[in-house]
Amino acid sequence: MRKTVLLLAALLALAVVAAVPAQQQGVEKLAPYYPTPESVVQKMLELGGLRAGEWHYDLGSGDGRVVIMAAQKFRAHSVGYEIDDDLYNRSMARIKDLDLQKLANIVKGDLMKADFSKPDLMTVYLLPSSNDKIQPLLEKDMKKGSRVVSHDFEFRGWKAEQVLTVEDNEEGDSRTHTLYLYKR
Numbered sequence: 001m002r003k004t005v006l007l008l009a010a011l012l013a014l015a016v017v018a019a020v021p022a023q024q025q026g027v028e029k030l031a032p033y034y035p036t037p038e039s040v041v042q043k044m045l046e047l048g049g050l051r052a053g054e055w056h057y058d059l060g061s062g063d064g065r066v067v068i069m070a071a072q073k074f075r076a077h078s079v080g081y082e083i084d085d086d087l088y089n090r091s092m093a094r095i096k097d098l099d100l101q102k103l104a105n106i107v108k109g110d111l112m113k114a115d116f117s118k119p120d121l122m123t124v125y126l127l128p129s130s131n132d133k134i135q136p137l138l139e140k141d142m143k144k145g146s147r148v149v150s151h152d153f154e155f156r157g158w159k160a161e162q163v164l165t166v167e168d169n170e171e172g173d174s175r176t177h178t179l180y181l182y183k184r
Contacts, residue, residue: 031130033063034062036177041066045069045073045074048123048148053075053076054120055077055119056119056121057079058081059081059111059114059122059126060124060125062087063090064094067105068098078105079107081110111134116138116142122149123149123151127153131154131155131156135157145183147182148182149179155180155182163180163181164178165177165178165179166179
């Protein structure tokens with residue numbers, strides 16, 4: 001009887017931990033999920049000068065649309081970082097459905113623990129405070145010649161090589177997006 005009670009208590013504890021959002025399990029969510037329109041994704045990758053065979057990372061990859069476009073249209077090796085279980089699963093399912101596993105992947109985990117020395121281009125759509133948090137990691141790890149394209153929010157203290165304004169009416173409501181290109 002005692003073993004059964006202990007087993008039930010352990011299972012209940014696991015269920016509670018599984019139900020706790022990622023940021024409460026020690027992984028901080030750096031931005032809410034807000035999908036970037038496909039036309040803006042295309043402009044981000046074009047502005048970053050992504051070429052076939054290069055390495056691309058998307059930080060906070062959401063539903064994987066940036067990773068998928070980088071692999072599918074630009075033939076780049078593309079890796080996304082995502083902590084949300086549902087978004088990770090949706091992304092990986094779509095990558096598999098499109099047979100892009102050789103070029104595209106999503107890492108389920110904390111992007112604050114990523115190694116940023118490999119990518120030629122990184123795309124970011126995070127909050128300004130989140131950009132502040134990842135900026136020292138990028139400065140430490142990024143290789144010479146690598147690029148960063150940030151959607152809507154600048155990196156403080158970095159001088160953008162180019163700023164591009166993109167008008168979008170894809171979702172039925174006109175909105176202006178600002179893209180910032182930085183080079184190491």
